[in-house]
Amino acid sequence: MTKIDRRILRSRESIKxxxxxxxxxxxxxDITIRDISxxxxxxxxxxYLHYAxxxxxxxxxxxEHIGNLRELCHSASDMTFQEGNYVWFDYFAANHLFFSTMLNTKSAAYFRSRFLDLVVQEYRVEVDVNEGKNRGLSEDIILQFFGAAVVGAVEWWFKHDMPIPARTIAEQTGLLLDRNL
Structure with a gap:
């Protein structure tokens, strides 16, 4: 794997x-390339050297962020929802500006949709409609319900300037998921 020059990495980070x-x-x-530069x-x-x-x-x-969240899911696959949520909410808090911007602006509907797709995809392996409390229910409805709940909780957290610590919201949403999936 080729090592990328630090100046290029700094430029990309600065642009992002x-x-x-x-x-x-x-x-x-309303944002122009001139504004960004x-x-x-x-x-x-x-x-333009880095982006079309x-x-x-x-x-x-x-x-990049969806990929990072996916990697966090895979690294937390043997954890409870509560433990896995700690990892996610720590990441959300560390990347506050990105997530608060993406979830609080009307122009970021694409991100919300991608985020919901990721949550649904990652929870799919947890849903069993053949036995237990979810027997006979539609897998798609369960996944959309809990995916929307998770995305909604994250949106609420950012819209209200993270009024509770990341660990607390992670713990509570994780407990709800553990109880219901």
């Missing part, structure tokens, strides 16, 4: 941070 900061201030459609303190050409346009940039940022 700039677009997220700008999205927290104004609509994504000014905020990131890079030339416009540097942005601002949509490609946002898509790559979203993919």
């Amino acid at each position: 941070n700039a677009v997220i900061e700008l999205m927290s201030e104004k609509k994504f459609d 000014d905020r990131a303190n890079v030339n416009r050409g540097t942005i 346009d601002k949509y490609d940039l946002l898509d790559k940022i979203i993919e």
Whole structure:
């Protein structure tokens, strides 16, 4: 695997941070490449060197976070929902600006949809409709119900400026999932 130059990594991080900061201030459609380059303190050409346009940039940022969440799910696969939620909510808190921006702006519906798809996909292995308390219920309804609940709880947490510690919301949502799935 080829090692990427630190300057390139710094430029990419600066560009990604700039677009997220700008999205927290104004609509994504109103953000220009010039705005991003000014905020990131890079030339416009540097942005185009790494990304086709601002949509490609946002898509790559979203993919990076979805991928990181997926990896966290896989690393926590032998944990209870409560323990696994600690890992997720620690990640959410560490990436507060991204998640609060993505879940609090109207222009971020695409991210919410991707996040819900991830949650549903990861919980699919936990749902058993052949026996136990979920016997005879629709797997799709169960997954959409709990996926929407998890995404809604995360949205609420960010919209209210994380009023309770990450560990507390992780514990409580995890307990609810453990009781019901």
